[in-house]
Amino acid sequence: MARRDDEDDRRSSDAYERHLADHERDRRRAQGSFYTPPDLVAWILDHALAGAPPEATVLDPACGTGHFLVAAARRLGVRAVHGSDLDPEAVRIARERLAAIDPTVPDADLERQVVVADGLTAWAGRTFDAVVGNPPFLGQLRRRSAGQNEEHRRGLGAYTDTSAVFLHRSLDLVGPGGAVALVQPLSVLAARDAGAVRTAVAGRGAVTDFWCSDRPVFDGTPVLTCVPVVRVGAEPPTDPGAWGRLAAPTFDIPAVALPGDTGVIGDLADCTADFRDQFYGLAPFVREGLDGGTPLITTGLIDPAESRWGRTSTRFAGTTYDAPAVDLAALRADGGLARWADARLVPKLLVAGQGRVVEAVADVRGEWLPSVPVVSVVPRAVGDLWRLLAVLLAPPVVAHAAARYLGTGLTPGSVKVSARQVAALPLPADEVAWAEGARLAERAQAASDAGRPELLAATGRVMTAAYDAAPEAFGWWSARVARRPDGKRPPLSDPAAAG
Template identity: 75%
Template structure:
């Protein structure tokens, strides 16, 4: 009885907070259910960071919404700032909503339970609040891909104008811009991919049209228990300016990943002016499988792992293709041409070109001067309009300011934190240097580097990087960053 009496006398706020923790722990045990819902709960320190920015200056009673409130972490913390009667929330998880209501009632027992029930509802947050306006919208909406979006209760209307694979969390960001008035704030946790993913482009454009990002948080390490997804919080104020460039959100997160600031001078063109950049897809990947064998005398098939800056490691390093190990993966060209289905593709690729690894610590590319190699998906092909530009294009991929520019602009799209990932379209958009003299010198050095070996090659790569940094008027900091990432395994410890 004594234990029961103590439990009854316990602070109701502690009791309801414990219920919320128990609910979350239950979901953690049910990992599949948690992944299905996209539900990952927010660390208290991040909740406070968001509210410090989103609710700054708001008076008591200013209406605040969490459209995917779960067990009420944001709601309770916000209620302590603006009052229980001012907070609103919704979620599809009825049990979580019940806990959130209990927690709010414990915060202020003077608010009638029926009022709290009207403020915190079981509903799809993308639809429940149409026509309402709030001073701030905060929270951690579910992270769900396109294939699972129906489990979040999304209607087609909520995604209108957005890419088919826009993450659910970004759909919430887009929708919530309409739920605040002038000078209102939207601050929602997002996956880092929102910074540069193609299908999140309309969301970034909508933010630029309506206001600006006035604060930004991100972490280079996962902060949500149970998922490796990296996250960020853009704090968007409607009506603020200047607008944040929709193509440059990655720069906001770059300092957290140690990517130095790059202010490239006025462009004198882009890679796409000099070459055609192409990506191959599953048809080429699976179509090649029957024709690939280990043969050091055959037509090399080049995988991403075999490309280093100005170096091809085919035949000297093992690799994998179609889940099989190879020492020297080669394409039986005669058999492929006899089959016919990929003959035209092979002929189009067997020309002088650059092969570029789609993702790496830096942009990794190598020149195929003789046109004798075939790319394996996801290797990109860069075919110059004039073969004389091959080495100039290689020098561009070795330019530290260009690599830092790509690392920042496309941050969040790679498979590993801070990796540099470029698509064919993004590769074509990389800027060319205005200093033609330095560029020509860099091209000559890049050619020598690819033809060298060992310490000579490393020194020539460093010299190429120095010259190309100067060609773009880059800083010593950018050069040091590239050298550490691009040549970390080749430089002596004293360097």
């Protein structure tokens, strides 16, 4: 193997990555490979190697051109680092960069330490003091061969991202006290299909350090990322359902402590979400402003204690409507969705799939049909309708949902909730304040556009007290729920919306 000085190797690595950037963007996206900024490499090594012995060993299972390997070798020596990647050219460059750091290491040793191989299988039976790196980000339907190894996907969700599969596998590649620190998409914090990975972490140790950014840091991808540093054997284990709270401060979401023994929405109501069968089944029966039709309520038409049906245009099944309505007679005559429609045409709350806050509105007379992905909340006692609306408007509940499910929304900082997650939202302890909040929520929905903001604010204040939460939760919520003078809500990226 030809030896190069360190400056030449850096140029080689940089040139290769420029080649990827200029000529192989499609290949990089197909592989899910994006290269890591030096300051993030340093942060990961600082925390993964904290307390490690001088003779510590490091593995990067998807090493690319060796950024992590080179940085680790400068701390520990070339013989301490190991890596693998499916790209032979990247592996060649990584070996040359390591050779430049320590020319005394034989070529044969470097070829054993840094290999062209699937990082999920290459290191079976080996353990290291730290596993670090930036594995490829790929969903189940777009994964390269590294993600196709069924042995390491067994027990994981069908759409678990390849990067999370690497995290799961790496737990077996470090011994007690060792650390795993791999870059992950922010969705690992709360995505359903990453749940088994979070549970595995809790079974093996704890997240002892955490990094994330509210802006993309990798050229060529808008994906937001994080780095949970998992220490094997650490106590107490990190709650698998609460990883989102680790990132909440980055997104200025206030910390709230909600009661754990007061019950949840699912104790009082049935929460359901509809799927593609209902979406496509409804499409032939939706008309524009059909006389006598049944209003179709999409996520975009739901605001806190307000339906904007007939006042705001919306899209359904690729078509824009000013007032979408379902021809209920034709739908019932067709028969396919008749029972579904009858089950939905009852007094209920409709909850938007995601928004700046949890957005919910009461369908008092049961006259609206929900569009996917709107969640229907049907109280078992009609008298609970306004009480449940007050819960969904409560600032501490919204902050709790924003933190717990952070990373699952389409927009950074958006609050996305599924039917199951709505059902799990906690109820308040203060029944008197809750009753007042319900009264105010009912008034807010009945109010004019001019009068609603004040009543919404009053509802938020009372419900903050009902949960005995700090006023910061109300301030955060009120800034996000406020409308601009033009009647529109600011986008999540609008700095003025942050309050």
